[in-house]
Amino acid sequence: MPAIPEWVTRGDLPPVGNTVLFAPSDDVPRFTGYDATWLNSGTAALSLALQVARAARPDVADPGVLLPAYGCPDLIAAALHAKVKPILVDVGKDDPAFEPNALESALGPNIVAVVAVNFLGIRERLEQIRRLLARRPGALLIEDNAQWFPEPMDTHGMSGDLVCLSIGRGKPVSLLGGGALLVRRGIPVPAALQDLPTQPDSGATYRAKVAAFNLLLNRRLYWVANRNPGLSLGETVFKPLTHIARADASRCRLIAGNARAYLARSRDAERWWDSEIARANGVTPLAVEESRKGRLLRYPVLCVDAAERERLHAKLDRAGLGVSSMYRRPLYEIPGVADKVVVSGNGDGAKSFASRLLTFPIHAQVRRDDVLRGVEWMRRDT
Numbered sequence: 001m002p003a004i005p006e007w008v009t010r011g012d013l014p015p016v017g018n019t020v021l022f023a024p025s026d027d028v029p030r031f032t033g034y035d036a037t038w039l040n041s042g043t044a045a046l047s048l049a050l051q052v053a054r055a056a057r058p059d060v061a062d063p064g065v066l067l068p069a070y071g072c073p074d075l076i077a078a079a080l081h082a083k084v085k086p087i088l089v090d091v092g093k094d095d096p097a098f099e100p101n102a103l104e105s106a107l108g109p110n111i112v113a114v115v116a117v118n119f120l121g122i123r124e125r126l127e128q129i130r131r132l133l134a135r136r137p138g139a140l141l142i143e144d145n146a147q148w149f150p151e152p153m154d155t156h157g158m159s160g161d162l163v164c165l166s167i168g169r170g171k172p173v174s175l176l177g178g179g180a181l182l183v184r185r186g187i188p189v190p191a192a193l194q195d196l197p198t199q200p201d202s203g204a205t206y207r208a209k210v211a212a213f214n215l216l217l218n219r220r221l222y223w224v225a226n227r228n229p230g231l232s233l234g235e236t237v238f239k240p241l242t243h244i245a246r247a248d249a250s251r252c253r254l255i256a257g258n259a260r261a262y263l264a265r266s267r268d269a270e271r272w273w274d275s276e277i278a279r280a281n282g283v284t285p286l287a288v289e290e291s292r293k294g295r296l297l298r299y300p301v302l303c304v305d306a307a308e309r310e311r312l313h314a315k316l317d318r319a320g321l322g323v324s325s326m327y328r329r330p331l332y333e334i335p336g337v338a339d340k341v342v343v344s345g346n347g348d349g350a351k352s353f354a355s356r357l358l359t360f361p362i363h364a365q366v367r368r369d370d371v372l373r374g375v376e377w378m379r380r381d382t
Contacts, residue, residue, distance in 0.1 A: 011219025012226045012320035013370055015298075016170040017363035018265070019214045022207070023257030024250075031150060034163060034182035038247040038255070040199045042146040042166025042179035043074040043081075046115070047241055048193060049162040049181055050082035053113035053140040055190045063112040066103065066139075069330050069343065069350035070096055071117055073238040075144070076337055081241040084112065087342045088331055093352035094302060095288060097124050104132055106344040111139045116160065118148040120359065121172075121296040122288055126159045140187070147297045149173045151263055156291060161187050167255065169213070172297055173262045175254055176206075176213060178247045199245040206250065217365065223320065236327045238336035269362035272371040273299045280378035282308045283358065298324065298359040306355035312378060313358060321374050322361040329354050 028038070039045050054063050062085065067075050069088040079086035090102040096119035107114070114133065116124035126143070133139055143160030149172040150158060150165075163182035167175045183189055202209075216222055277285050283301040303309035309325065316323040327334065330350035332343050360374060 010320060011221075012223040013219060013322035013361055013366065014217050014222045014226075014363075015322045015324055015361050016174070017217050017361060017365035018174065018262070019217060020175060020210045020254075021258050021261055022210070022254065023261075024253040025256045026253065027256040028252060029150075029256060029259050031158070031163075031182050034158070034184055037181050037183075037194075037196075038252050039179050039181060039196075040243070040245045040247060041177060041241075042164055042168055042171070043078050043241050044244040045164040045166070045179040045181040046075070046078035046142070046144060046146075047081040048244055049142045049164055050079060050084045050113055051193055052162060052183065052187065052189055053142065054082060054084055055193070056140065056188070057112045057138060060110050060112060062110050064108075064110050064342075065113045065115060066098075066106055066111055066344075067115050067331070068096065068098060068117055069332060069347045070327065070354050071119075071331055072146075072327065073236065073331065073334050073337055074146075074241075075115065075117070076331065076340055077239060077241040080340060081244075085342060086340065087111070087344055088347065088350075090345045090347050090349045091353055093349040095286065096120075096122065096353060097288075097292075098129070099349050100125070100128065102345050102349075103129070107132065107136050107139065109138070113140045113142050115142045115144050117144045118146075118294070120298050120300055121148045121294045122286065122300075123148070123156065123292045123294060125292070130159060146171060146179070148294055149259065149262060151295060156294070158182070160184070167258075172295070173255070173259045175251055175258060176209060178251055178255075197245045199248045199251075201248040201250050203250065219320075219365075226320075236334060238334060265364055267295060267362075268368075269366040269371065270296050270299060272368050273360065273362065276371055276375045277301060280375045282312060283378060296362060299362050300357060300359045302353075303356045303358060309356050309358060315380070316358075316374065316377055319373065319377050321370060321377070322366075323374075324359050326357055326359055327354060 064085040064087045089106045090099045140161040143163040146166035165180040167178040169176045
């Protein structure tokens with residue numbers, strides 16, 4: 001009798017694994033120094049932030065925004081919807097943050113905003129960007145925290161003029177859709193941008209969607225979906241933003257409970273990877289300053305080169321370990337993006353980073369055994 005494949009007996013570890021909780025509450029998270037507007041998506045929040053930045057500079061005829069050359073194509077969708085030119089600035093070859101000299105070179109008189117992306121819980125060099133903007137006033141600092149959620153005990157907090165959050169699928173606090181724009185008190189928001197429609201209440205349809213998502217987090221059920229050649233789970237594609245609306249009341253009543261559950265979760269999986277990653281072959285963790293590290297959404301490592309990344313990704317995927325190469329390529333190489341952006345510089349850092357990144361799940365379902373298996377698979381020659 002043939003042996004049963006390992007991924008059948010174990011299932012596949014989903015890339016995201018925290019269930020959406022139904023614990024309605026009239027409370028909503030509040031953020032010191034900011035006014036929050038809950039919206040239909042994180043992309044909508046960024047677009048609205050860019051519209052605020054554009055409105056603050058009515059004298060600029062051709063407004064632009066500086067974005068990292070490695071990131072989610074939703075950054076481009078938000079800029080285009082806001083009618084602000086997306087200008088891509090290189091990042092470090094070993095770091096998802098802006099390359100400092102490249103950022104300074106790109107900051108011209110028509111720039112109305114700089115978007116500082118918090119990547120998987122690794123924050124940008126916010127203080128350094130603040131100092132740069134102080135020397136060249138006019139651009140607002142927008143923190144894109146779609147992959148991180150503010151924590152009361154995080155001493156570094158937030159410093160953007162505007163801050164974007166996401167509660168979409170796979171985000172730290174997930175309601176399968178939605179986001180928030182936080183506006184620092186004192187930043188003017190034109191009345192026209194406050195007059196937004198409210199998203200229709202999805203009611204029973206939304207509950208069914210959440211139930212199906214929670215069910216799919218079962219490893220064996222996820223294996224069925226993940227191994228289906230007709231599905232493209234997690235594929236990075238450009239999708240235009242079509243509208244901005246306030247989040248419906250039913251979804252807003254679930255934010256607080258899910259945020260509390262997220263903040264209460266153990267960070268053991270991060271610590272397991274920290275303690276075991278040195279035994280893996282061909283990879284190293286991201287070497288960033290401790291002050292930039294927050295609670296991670298996924299555990300990132302860099303491979304020695306692109307070929308090794310592809311080799312490791314293929315075999316770790318066969319093992320059902322929830323590995324992801326994230327966007328796989330710089331923003332300017334994602335289909336549908338190239339003709340919509342301006343690239344400042346050569347983008348070599350973004351290309352190198354994108355070609356070597358691997359990430360692993362660290363959600364509530366991850367066990368120490370998953371981490372040990374991942375390390376052992378990386379130690380194998382085949």
